[in-house]
Amino acid sequence: MVTRLTTPLTDDAVAGVKAGDEVAITGILYTARDAAHNRMIETLRSGEKLPFDIKGQIIYYVGPTPPRPGQAIGSAGPTTSARMDPLTPPLLEAGLKGIIGKGGRSVAVREALQKYKAVYFAAVGGAGALLAGHIGKAEIVAYEDLGTEAIRMLHVEEFPAVVVNDIYGNDLLEQGKAEWRREVPLPG
Amino acid sequence: MREISATAVKETVAQLCQEANYYLPDDVRAALEGARKKEEAPRAQKVLDMVLQNAELAARNRVALCQDTGTCVVFLEVGQDVHIKGDLHKAIEDGVSKGYKTGYLRSSMVRQPFSKRLNTGDNTPAVIHTEIVAGERLKVTIMPKGGGCENMSRLVILKPGEGREGVINFVVRAVEESGGNPCPPVIVGVGIGGTADHVMYLAKRALLRKVGEHHPDPEVAELEQELLNKINATGIGPQAWGGRTTALAVNVESFPAHITALPVGVNLQCHSARFKTAEL
Numbered sequence: 001m002v003t004r005l006t007t008p009l010t011d012d013a014v015a016g017v018k019a020g021d022e023v024a025i026t027g028i029l030y031t032a033r034d035a036a037h038n039r040m041i042e043t044l045r046s047g048e049k050l051p052f053d054i055k056g057q058i059i060y061y062v063g064p065t066p067p068r069p070g071q072a073i074g075s076a077g078p079t080t081s082a083r084m085d086p087l088t089p090p091l092l093e094a095g096l097k098g099i100i101g102k103g104g105r106s107v108a109v110r111e112a113l114q115k116y117k118a119v120y121f122a123a124v125g126g127a128g129a130l131l132a133g134h135i136g137k138a139e140i141v142a143y144e145d146l147g148t149e150a151i152r153m154l155h156v157e158e159f160p161a162v163v164v165n166d167i168y169g170n171d172l173l174e175q176g177k178a179e180w181r182r183e184v185p186l187p188g
Numbered sequence: 189m190r191e192i193s194a195t196a197v198k199e200t201v202a203q204l205c206q207e208a209n210y211y212l213p214d215d216v217r218a219a220l221e222g223a224r225k226k227e228e229a230p231r232a233q234k235v236l237d238m239v240l241q242n243a244e245l246a247a248r249n250r251v252a253l254c255q256d257t258g259t260c261v262v263f264l265e266v267g268q269d270v271h272i273k274g275d276l277h278k279a280i281e282d283g284v285s286k287g288y289k290t291g292y293l294r295s296s297m298v299r300q301p302f303s304k305r306l307n308t309g310d311n312t313p314a315v316i317h318t319e320i321v322a323g324e325r326l327k328v329t330i331m332p333k334g335g336g337c338e339n340m341s342r343l344v345i346l347k348p349g350e351g352r353e354g355v356i357n358f359v360v361r362a363v364e365e366s367g368g369n370p371c372p373p374v375i376v377g378v379g380i381g382g383t384a385d386h387v388m389y390l391a392k393r394a395l396l397r398k399v400g401e402h403h404p405d406p407e408v409a410e411l412e413q414e415l416l417n418k419i420n421a422t423g424i425g426p427q428a429w430g431g432r433t434t435a436l437a438v439n440v441e442s443f444p445a446h447i448t449a450l451p452v453g454v455n456l457q458c459h460s461a462r463f464k465t466a467e468l
Contacts, residue, residue: 074252075252126460130245132251160238180430180432
């Protein structure tokens with residue numbers, strides 16, 4: 001079963017999904033990765049306003065390839081989330097409700113997700129050509145000088161992802177490993 | 189003595205950069221299809237389906253398989269009877285620049301990585317490995333190497349007494365600790381022997397072998413199979429969402445080592461295992 005989510009995410013929507021759930025997201029995603037995170041954290045530290053209203057929003061960790069003429073965006077799959085771990089809790093505190101990336105998160109991020117009631121999703125890494133098909137429009141909203149790392153507003157439809165960390169402290173990566181681990185390897 | 193023009197090298201490199209990024213190699217696709225048939229975890233089956241569908245879409249639309257079009261790693265085999273008319277390394281850099289800029293590929297290289305991190309704008313410089321070989325041909329291989337998997341590389345100099353078991357523990361742990369970061373199912377490149385620098389080169393070069401082909405030395409081939417079985421027993425699975433398919437292959441390259449040392453290097457390759465070769 002696939003849970004349909006629309007942005008901005010409400011507290012009810014966030015409470016309604018659990019680790020392992022498949023979701024299809026429709027609405028707006030904001031792109032940000034390493035360089036944009038550094039700038040946003042600096043902005044928050046200096047007490048200034050972020051370049052977009054982050055409350056209830058989803059950040060997608062992606063640095064797309066340039067679009068061919070007539071396309072909204074190039075290849076656009078998730079990047080490794082762990083690099084953003086130290087920069088994530090302040091954004092959750094500021095009202096961020098969802099994140100899409102790939103791979104696992106630190107204990108500190110998982111605790112912050114529980115504390116601020118937000119969800120960490122993963123999309124399939126290395127499926128950038130496929131995921132781009134769910135993105136109808138892409139507009140730069142901040143840090144244009146960062147090129148692929150600029151903050152973009154993506155209009156997405158039925159964007160496929162799974163819940164990795166929910167607000168209840170569950171972790172899909174731990175669950176998956178526990179379920180499929182073999183103590184004795186199969187031969188061949 | 190055969191003469192090859194630098195312009196021919198440049199044009200070949202530009203084309204290889206694009207083809208490597210749009211088209212998944214046949215052996216990798218076949219390995220993914222084989223894994224899909226054997227995979228038991230429903231979520232893992234879906235991931236493998238999406239990855240295969242992604243390869244079809246990328247090829248059809250000439251769009252990068254992955255947005256991370258990598259550091260451009262170049263393997264050159266230069267025949268000792270070849271004369272390059274012009275500057276060989278400049279021809280390669282020019283080819284990478286042209287291939288990435290005209291192919292809608294991402295430029296991911298940043299200058300002065302410890303401070304300003306300014307994007308070079310055309311994905312140069314490439315990382316170039318040059319070998320002089322017999323003959324009068326020039327062989328060029330382009331490997332766009334993504335950051336997610338490259339960043340999970342590991343190096344250790346084991347004590348000789350740690351032996352085969354030490355190697356196995358180190359390699360399996362490297363894959364376990366990498367979790368979903370390198371985009372499993374991965375191809376595991378393992379170098380054994382040589383020096384600290386050479387063992388990492390061996391690990392990377394091991395990734396150029398076709399998926400499913402074992403090392404010709406039966407003892408090395410047996411080590412590869414045991415590593416693959418152990419890695420696929422971890423339960424990590426595609427994207428680390430749980431499953432049987434954590435690695436598609438383990439390729440080991442072994443080289444003699446100093447009497448004091450047992451160097452082991454691990455270089456992971458994501459499922460989007462891209463490379464393309466041409467001979468001039």
